[in-house]
Amino acid sequence: MKIVCVFLTALLALAFAGDQCPPSACTLDYSPVCGSNGQTYSNQCTLKDAQCEDGSLTMLYEGECPDCNRPCPADYTPVCGGDGKTYGNKCQFNTAKCNKGSLTMDYEGECNPDCDRICTMDYNPVCDNNGKVYSNQCVFESAKCRDGSLTQGACPEIEPF
Structure with a gap:
C-alpha cells in the first residue's frame, strides 16, 4: 500500500511539474477587462490566467479594448509621433496610438532628428x-x-x- 501511495504521489508531482500555470476555474461571467497587450479578456480571472503565461501583462482598465485594427488609406501624408517614428498618415498614427495608449503627435511631416x-x-x-x-x-x-x-x-x- 505504501508503494502505491508513493507511486501515485510521484506520478502527480510529475504531472504538475512542467505546468507552471495550472488552469483556473474561471466563471463564464462576462465582465470584460482590457489587457496591456490590447486583448480583451472576458473577466479578471481569464486575465490572471494569461498573466501567468506572460508576466509583463497588466490590466489597463475595466471594459473592452478598442478595435485598433481598422484599414487605413494608402496615401502618404506623414506625421511624426512623439516616439520619434514617422507614420505614413494620420490614420496609421491613430492606429498606433490606439494600440500604445499614450502616443502623441509631434508635428505633420516626417520625423527629422x-x-x-x-x-x-x-x-x-x-x-x-x-x-x-x-x-x-x-x-x-x-x-x-x-x-x-x-x-x-x-x-x-x-x-x-
Whole structure:
C-alpha cells in the first residue's frame, strides 16, 4: 500500500511539474477587462490566467479594448509621433496610438532628428508669424525645422500685472 501511495504521489508531482500555470476555474461571467497587450479578456480571472503565461501583462482598465485594427488609406501624408517614428498618415498614427495608449503627435511631416535639439530653459520669448510664443530662440528654431513655413514675427503686447 505504501508503494502505491508513493507511486501515485510521484506520478502527480510529475504531472504538475512542467505546468507552471495550472488552469483556473474561471466563471463564464462576462465582465470584460482590457489587457496591456490590447486583448480583451472576458473577466479578471481569464486575465490572471494569461498573466501567468506572460508576466509583463497588466490590466489597463475595466471594459473592452478598442478595435485598433481598422484599414487605413494608402496615401502618404506623414506625421511624426512623439516616439520619434514617422507614420505614413494620420490614420496609421491613430492606429498606433490606439494600440500604445499614450502616443502623441509631434508635428505633420516626417520625423527629422536634426529638429530635436536640446534647448535651455531660459525665457527670452520669440514669436512666429502666427503669433505663437516660444520660450527662446532655440525652441523656435526647433519648431521652424519641423514647419518650414514659420518665420519670426512680432510678439503680442503683454499687459503687466
